[in-house]
Structure formats: C-alpha cells, structure tokens
Amino acid sequence: MEYYNRSGGIIRRWLISHVLDHSAAVVVLTEEWRRRVASITKNANIMTIANAVDANELFEVSRTHVADPVILFLGRLDKDKGIYELVEATMGVCREFPKAVVRFGGVGRSKESNDMLRKLESLIESRF
Numbered sequence: 001m002e003y004y005n006r007s008g009g010i011i012r013r014w015l016i017s018h019v020l021d022h023s024a025a026v027v028v029l030t031e032e033w034r035r036r037v038a039s040i041t042k043n044a045n046i047m048t049i050a051n052a053v054d055a056n057e058l059f060e061v062s063r064t065h066v067a068d069p070v071i072l073f074l075g076r077l078d079k080d081k082g083i084y085e086l087v088e089a090t091m092g093v094c095r096e097f098p099k100a101v102v103r104f105g106g107v108g109r110s111k112e113s114n115d116m117l118r119k120l121e122s123l124i125e126s127r128f
C-alpha cells in the first residue's frame with residue numbers, strides 16, 4: 001500500500017488498480033492485506049492464502065478452464081522470500097501447462113541483486 005500511495009501519480013495508481021481489477025484472482029497472505037487490496041480494486045476474487053499452505057487443498061486448477069494462463073509475481077526478489085522455490089514451483093506449472101506465461105517483477109537487495117538474478121537466469125535456462 002505504501003508503494004501504491006506514493007507511486008508517483010494518479011495514472012500509476014490507476015494502472016495498478018486496473019491490473020488488479022482484470023485479474024482472474026488476487027492472492028494475498030493475510031486478511032489485513034485482503035482488506036487493503038479490496039480498497040483499491042473492484043475485483044471481488046481476492047483470496048487469502050497464508051504462507052505454508054498446501055494450495056491444492058484450497059482450490060483445484062482445471063485444464064478445461066485454463067487457456068494460456070499467466071502467472072504474475074510482484075514482490076521482493078529475495079532468497080529469504082523464497083524466490084528460488086517460487087521459480088522451481090513455476091517450472092512445475094509450466095510442465096503441466098506448456099502455454100503458461102510466467103512474469104516476475106520486483107526489486108532485490110541492491111548489492112546482491114545482480115548475482116541473484118544471474119543465478120535465477122542460469123537456473124531457468126538449465127531447466128528449459
């Protein structure tokens with residue numbers, strides 16, 4: 001919310017809301033975040049999934065309902081936040097859904113970011 005509120009103007013805030021409004025689902029980690037995100041989007045499909053939850057128990061992805069899915073991650077690209085595990089998980093999704101598109105966006109710790117991004121690129125290239 002801090003980023004949204006100081007994002008540099010009405011156009012950027014509109015773009016953020018627009019992406020959220022047109023997403024199939026928005027996943028947040030806490031009920032507090034669900035309330036915050038709900039305040040800037042018309043999208044009613046905001047799901048709270050806390051860390052360390054088996055998502056398969058909460059919902060099932062059906063091949064019949066997915067046409068070229070897009071997976072978007074926006075957040076801190078940081079080893080401590082599980083970015084390597086996230087890359088591994090999305091590779092599994094891409095094996096199940098070969099037309100899936102995965103996008104990562106965010107910032108990392110400035111000194112470590114370049115090394116980490118090179119490692120992530122190597123990891124991805126070695127698997128595909």
